[in-house]
Amino acid sequence: MTFSVQLGIRRHTFSDLRQLLAKASPPRSGDTLAGIAANSNEERVAAQMCLADVPLKHFLAEWVVPYESDEVTRLICDSHDATAFAPISSLCVGEFRDWLLSDAADSPALHKIAPGITPEMAAAVSKLMRVQDLVLVAKKCENISRFRNTIGLRGHLATRLQPNHPSDNSAAIAASIIDGLLYGSGDAVIGVNPAGDNIGGVCHLLHLLDDVIQRFAIPTQSCVLTHASTSIEAIERGAPLDLMFQSIAGTEAANRSFGVDLALLREAQHAALSLKRGTLGDNVMYFETGQGSALSANAHHGVDQQTLETRAYAVARTFSPLLVNTVVGFIGPEYLYDGKQIIRAGLEDHFCGKLLGLPMGCDICYTNHTEADQDDMDTLLTAFGAAGGSFIMGVPGADDIMLNYQSTSFHDAHYLRKVLGLRPAPEFEQWLIASGVFDGNGQLQHHATLPPHFAASLKLDGGALP
Known part of the structure; x- marks a missing residue:
């Protein structure tokens, strides 16, 4: 026609x-x-x-x-x-x-x-x-999902605590996690992008993240963002996997370029559900997407990148995910040239995902060869918060030293919550208060020493910060 x-x-x-x-x-x-x-x-x-x-x-x-x-x-x-x-x-x-x-x-x-x-x-x-x-x-749009806490409630903003390290160093990852927790970050997920994709390293990271969550009794979930097939193997080896991660796209051919199809995603979901690790719900999937992925795989069929991005959300909603994250500026200026295009794309992605019923987050980010800067990210960050976004990233210093791109920091999440009156996931907020990170009014406290709860768990003498 x-x-x-x-x-x-x-x-x-x-x-x-x-x-x-x-x-x-x-x-x-x-x-x-x-x-x-x-x-x-x-x-x-x-x-x-x-x-x-x-x-x-x-x-x-x-x-x-x-x-x-x-x-x-x-x-x-x-x-x-x-x-x-x-x-x-x-x-x-x-x-x-x-x-x-x-x-x-x-x-x-x-x-x-x-x-x-x-x-x-x-x-x-x-x-x-x-x-x-x-x-x-x-x-x-209020789209709610649950695993060990509640994501997507109106008036709340969650964060993915992203403690990546270029050599998957356990001490460095653990230090970044503690840093993020002390800023009230990590309710969406504590999620690590592994530097390598070998099964031994993935299992080690899953045990590390689970140890932190269990030691501090944190009402949150962990994820190692490896391929779904690797995560299935990790489950078979007895690793404590909470969320099943996979990058997805809006065409069959683009998904094949990621090494997945709908059958594999169903298998992955069933494997994660079989562990029954959720306490409040069984939303076990975590998907990431990005405009331009189908074009970069030569799998776009002549369709514009924003329409194809939205088609990826149809894949996501089939599997009732806990989290869907548009990594909006990560793919580079060949697909979103500058800050203006990134801002518009991030808000489009969030709108379309929410309209389709998904709990949408956004990695408000850019690569270093894009015509964008942190002012552009502050603009998108603020508009995204006003639009009721479910979660953002919390990266130490906003600079991911493993993936080499610029995102949002623990401080940025604190800014957005403070300016717009937003709160963490309710179960996580109660833990923050009980742990001494927040005061009784839900406000971030500033400590010269670690809160006693943390010091005791870490077995530090006096809890003094360096």
Whole structure:
């Protein structure tokens, strides 16, 4: 089906839904690299005007990646909930935007329709939205998940404590964990990216993280961010695995480039569930995504990177994850050129994921060869907090010395909680108070020495800090 609109003396025509979505996208260096971006602002506006008039029902009749050759498309199609879709089935994309911004689209209404929204619908409506629209609607979505604490509650912000080290040095990782805990970080997960992927090293890290959590009786969960197949092997060796991690993408071919398919993800989820390590819930999966991953794998099928990113969220929601994290600026300037593109992309990803029913976090980050700086990250950080983001990263000094990129620090999470009145996950906050990290009012305390709870657990004489 073709789409066309008259602007002045020029008629703009788009050959199919795939091209229309690509041309309607806000500027992305990745789409330009792929040769599918709008050639001018006029063409982009024309595409957005056409897109606004497309009925939502049309997204169930035309697939941007063929059904026959892509298991992600088949998943989206075959799992679509027609009953949940019914309340919005008569709307076009522009009307859907207006409804989302209305008071009628409150948290219960958004939760009810989430299973009826396809990724392409979510991506389409996001392309018609200003930044403030993305913030306002995402704020209204409350998607809650549980393992040993509760993630995604309104008025709360969790953090992933990310104590990476270039040689997986146990003492350095443990020191970073203690540092993060003393700033109130780590309720989403204490998660390490291993420098190596060998099974012995992964099992060692899993035991290290579990020892910290058990020693301090922390109501949180751990994760070693290795390939799902390695994690399955670690389970078979008796390692204490809490969360099953995997990077995912929005096409079958892109997922194959990660070495996974839907069958492996099901096997991984079942393996993690078999351990029964959750105390409050059984959301055992942790997924990370990023705009541009399908393009970098030459697996994008001519679809724009933001639509493909949203398709990855359909994969994620199939497995009821505890955490989904868009690592928005990590992939580099070939896909998101500068701070402006990173900010917009992060808020789009969060909006689309929340609309599909996911507990969304964001690694607010950039690589050192990107036209971005920490001021850009502060802008995204603040907007993300205002939009009700579930969690961010807590990296010592905001500088990941193993992955060599810039993210957010323990201090940044403290800033955001303080400015916006946000609190950690409730179970984790109670532990922080009991441990002396927070006072009775939930405010971070500053210590010249370690709190007695920590000093006793670490067996330090007097608990003096160096």
